[in-house]
Amino acid sequence: MLNTPRPSELMQLQPTILRFTQMLSAVLKIDAEVVDADLVRIAGTGPYSKFFGKKLNTSSRIFRYILETHEEKVVVKSRTDPLCEGCTNKNGCREMAFLGVPIMIEDRCLGVISLVAFSEESRERIKDNVQLFSDYIKHIAQIVVSKVVEKNSNSDGLDEVFTNLIENMDQGVLVLDENNRVKYGNQPALNNLNITQEALHSIEINIQPLSLHNNEMKGHQQHIISLGGRQELLVGQFYNAHGHQLFLMAFHQPNSALMIPDHEPQFATVIGECSKMRQLKKLITRIASSPSSVLINGESGTGKEVIANAVHNLSDRSQYPFIAINCAAIPDQLLESELFGYVKGAFTGASTKGKTGLIQAANKGTLFLDEIGDMSMTLQAKLLRVLEEREVMPIGSNKAVPVDIRIISATNRNFQEMIATNKFREDLYYRLNVIPIHLPPLKEREGDIALLINYFLEHHTQKIGVTYPGISAEAMRRLNGYHWPGNVRELSNLVEYLVNVVPEGDPIDVDLLPPYFEQTPEASSPQELLNDDCSMSLEEMEKIRIEEAISRLGNRKMVAEELGIGIATLYRKIKKYGLSNHRAA
Known part of the structure; x- marks a missing residue:
């Protein structure tokens, strides 16, 4: 009868060591591996996440060197290291760098x-982090070693090892039970939450991702912690370990004093807690159920469609279509067919099946007409008839179709x-402007920039699929001090x-900001110069604004989008103000 070898001291702790190894890899974002003194794999991640309990089948020169010398070994350029010479697996080796630390009990190496x-x-x-990573691994090795002998036949103390590891991490960690109640938090976590260990157990704590629509995404995300x-x-980010859920806090945290954005579904994207935005939200709540037309006025890029969406979502029409169209982005002859539709054979090139217009498509719902001021006088007259008669006449048809829509422009x-110069019908204006809403520019929304930055950081990291970054205090200060001519966009x-x-893994710092953020908030900006000169004409202000946008963006299409005008209009204004020599693609 063959005698089965007794498992090594590390193999007897294999489940615990595996969890520690997985956590180590997740924190440092590097694959990790643990072997015992017999070169048996105890734990690993990535390519080494299988064949536990099996002896390594390669020459394992670096492991043997550490086991024999009891010294750590760093290889930052594989294949050229002296220890790699003569290795039978040298040509097929995929390892590009290695950092190994011995697990020592007195003068004995366990692995x-x-x-x-x-x-x-x-x-x-x-x-770049040899010393930091080395110290981190040595600390984990010491925690495991301090308990390994007494744990050979007794698993009751595993929680103590687990707690010791978490307590000595630089990263904030909360431990939650199966009911998502917080059982324990280490000191960095308590510092982030500004709470004591005693208070942690005496209050109810809830953790929810900021983006409720995508809480399955891996990696760092913003979370709202209710205490x-x-x-x-x-x-x-959440991580499963040792039968518990861990909430591992990122090293870079947003300003803890930030106000949490409103999470009512209808205001999910209306980010802002300044007095003007709070008043705006109250107004939206009051007028949402009304069938009356709404006219939103505000600078380009302030988020007028976001407000229109919020009005629709709060209304009784929320289960029906929300149709949006930019009147400035579509040529006049196409805009008419888009809005009113047409019947079969209405004009040359028309679809043989005809087309349902957007007004009819929005029946029982909401039609949002952005940049309504760019609509021609002819279309204004037809739109006025729709508002008065509540029916639409498709192009080429002699029969009106009744519609039930709310128009937000x-x-x-x-x-x-525009009315004074006969560019907009006064009667249509009064029909559209039953409920006026003014959307303030970003520069007037004190305290909202930080909220919006964190919202867009969350939104864009989710969209792109990258780790949520922090942002330095100096970078936030400069962003807060900027005048934002393009507003929220x-x-x-x-x-x-x-x-x-x-x-x-790095925070956003000032070195990543575009050059025009190098000036301090106290320095004079083009916008501040405009504010200082009350006698400046509208044309002079428009010229300076276009000139500043061209200089900053360097791309005429982006300039036109920021200013809320068509590219052809931008070219006319560039020629008008003699800005042709300014560099812009």
């Missing part, structure tokens, strides 16, 4: 904990000037750019 890089990015992470009657916004134009575009260029 090796190692980090292994399989990509150039991981190799650079090991190379009794208080809420904090923290970045972290938006503009950044001055209607009084400009802020969203900038955050999307920053999310794409920030190195993974």
Whole structure:
């Protein structure tokens, strides 16, 4: 009868060591492996996440070196290291870098904990953080070693090992039970939450992802942590270990003093807690159920369609279509057919089946007409008839179709000037402007920039599929001090750019901001100069604004989008103001 070898001391703790190894890999974002003194794999991640309990089948020169010398070994350039010479697996080896630490009890080596890089990015992470990673692994090894002898036949103390590991992590960690109640938090977590260990057990704590629509996404996300009657916004991720759920907090956290955005579904994307936005939300709530027309006025990029959507979602029409169309983006002859539709054979090139117009498609719902001020006088007359008669006449038809719609329109134009110069019908204006809503520019929304930055960081990291980054205090200060001529749209575009260029694991700092953020908030900006000169004409202000946007964006299409005008209109204004020599693609 063959004698079965007794499992090594590390193999007797294999479930615990495997959990520690997986956690180590998740925190450091490097694959990890643990072998015992007989070169038997105890735990591992990535390519080493299988064949536990099996002896390594390669020459394992580096492991043997650590086991024999009891010293750690770092290899940042594989194949050229002296230990790799003569290795039978040298040509087929995929390891690009290695950091191994012995697991020691007095003068006896129980095994090796190692980090292994399989990509150039991981190799650079090991190379740039050798001492930090080494200290981290040594600490884990000490915790395991301190308990390994007494744990050979007794599993009752595993929780103590687990708690010791978490307590000594630099990363904030909360431990939740099967009912998602918080059982324990280490000191960094308590510091992030501004709470004591005693208070942690005496109040109800709830953790919810900020983006409720995508709580299955892996990696760091923003979470709302409710502590009794208080809420904090923290970045972290959930991780299953040792029969519990861990909430691992990211090292870079948003400003804990931020107010949590309103999470009522109808206001999910209406981000803002300044006094003007709070008043706006109250107004939307009051007028949402009315059938009366709404006219939203505000600068380009302030989010007029977002407000229109909120009105629709709060109304009795929310189960029916919300149809949006930009009147400035479609040529006049096409806009008529888009809005009113046409019958078979109505004009040359018309579809043989005819077409249902957007007004008819929005029946029982809401029709949102953005940039209504760009609509021609002819179409204005037809739209007025729709509002008065509540019926639409498709092109080429002699039969009107009844419609039940609510019209919400938006503009950044001055209607009084347009009416005075016969560019907009006064009777239509009064029909559209039954309930006026003014959307303030971003520069007037004190305190909302930080909220919007964190909202767009969450939105764009989810969309792109990258890790949520932090943002430094100085970068936030500069963003808060900027005048935002492109309003919320400009802020969203900038955050999307920053999310794409920030190195993974790093916070967004001032060195990533575009050059025009180098000036301090106290320095004079073009917008401030405009505010200081009350005698400046509208044309002079328009010229300076276009000039500033061209200089900053360098792309005429982006300039036109930011200013809320068509590209052809932009070219006319560039020629009018003699800006042709300014560089813009």
